[in-house]
Amino acid sequence: MGSGASSEMKPGQVSEATMEELTAALEGLSPEERQRIKDALGAVSTADPCPGPVDCSSLSVxxxxxxxxxxxxxxxxFKGALCQIYVRSQPYGGSDKSSNGHRYDSIPFANGMIGAGMSCQLIHYVQEEHDKFFEVCKNFDFIIVRCNPGQIKADGGDQGKFDTSMKLIRKAGIQVWPSPDVMEKMGAKDALCKVATMNIGLEDTLAYYSEEDFATGFKKTMAFQPRVIKQNRGSSGEGIWIIKLKAANYCATFGERSCEGDEVLTLFEANDNHEEEHTVAEFIEFCVSGRTDESGTWTSKGVGKYLEGGKDAGGQIVDQRFCPRIVEGELRYNQIGDAVVGIIHKKPKEGGISAVGGTGSIYTYYxxxxxxxxxxxxxxLKTDLPLIMPALGLAEEPVPLWWTTDFILASPEGTATADEKWIVGEFNCSCVGISKCLAAYCKEDTPNATYDDISAEDKAEANKYGTLMGTKALGIMEASMASKK
Known part of the structure; x- marks a missing residue:
């Protein structure tokens, strides 16, 4: 605040102040502060609380x-809500927002619930109103969480505090889709170890939580065959390394030997397909301690330290067999509950290994x-899907409402299609977007984008997804009610 009369003006005094007093208060502000107030007033909502059976008037609109x-x-x-967050420090309220402040794909979600005979009110989490927000949440039967990872923190909030309160909501018998536990356990890289014995897993998938286990285990697996090392916290392929021995001197049987620290590795990082060379010792040092004198010089955008904070803080490394046919691409299954609604084949650009978005990969839709x-x-769908949630320690939770599974072909070339083995590379249920609605989000060249900018064809497809979500959600609610009787 400026040094003038404004520092004495309290929010509760505004309605009682004279015009002269308000003017004096504003004159005490710097030009920059006056502009910020002007911008804030321009952003004030003109809408009422979202209509519906639950009174949300105590929450900011x-x-x-x-x-x-x-x-x-x-x-x-049943009475439901869709929880969003408007990031006040970011243009448009975040990169996933329409110009009216809603997440760009919220409408199909909400309308799907409404079409199934349930209410679904659109509400926003404002971290200064944390306690009020969760008091209101207690009046719903289900809550759909659509806050992108990192957005609560970006708005000045505490993701851990939000998750703790949402867990209490879930414990009270209110459905939360997805719950913090589901997002954490399905999104963690060691989920691949927990499905390792299924048809969609590889039995030699390992997880490390300590420096000693990682150093010992990695030296042994690396000596046997090319590996993929995955950190737990990264996104968009950062900290996922495809690794080969430069000398290609792999042993014939697992455990026959372990790598020496000075053996040279050829590494490709999945976020941008760049290549580096490091010794085994340097790679282990980077993964454990980050950029140090012992880890050598790295061109990666990442900082390493994949075990930092320990297991409880998400510090873990997953070690998985490299499947050479990844160069043919991977499959992404878009799923609503236990139903597949679309398949995307993501093929790396020529000469690349990773098909992460932004690396020039080619997408084909099926x-x-x-x-x-x-x-x-x-x-x-028939064999492995019913086993996944129990295997992840989520037996009491339904399969996510809207999620994806990425598959990699593990079979050697020449395998008959019916006999091919596809393995899971990743589960994702953290605010997966509906691509058919992308025309509704604001960016520099479309700052006023709205739901109306979605084409009729794409809107129909998105609404089809929403309708199926509503059907699945109603089934979950009815099953939950039946189990309480």
Missing amino acids: VVTDYNGLLPQPAEPK EADEPKFASLTENF
């Missing part, structure tokens, strides 16, 4: 309208019933 939202049912079967993937789809 940060949006300007509810464009596209269907009327709430007069007598809903329907859920694509014949060439029929064997994988059937085996995954």
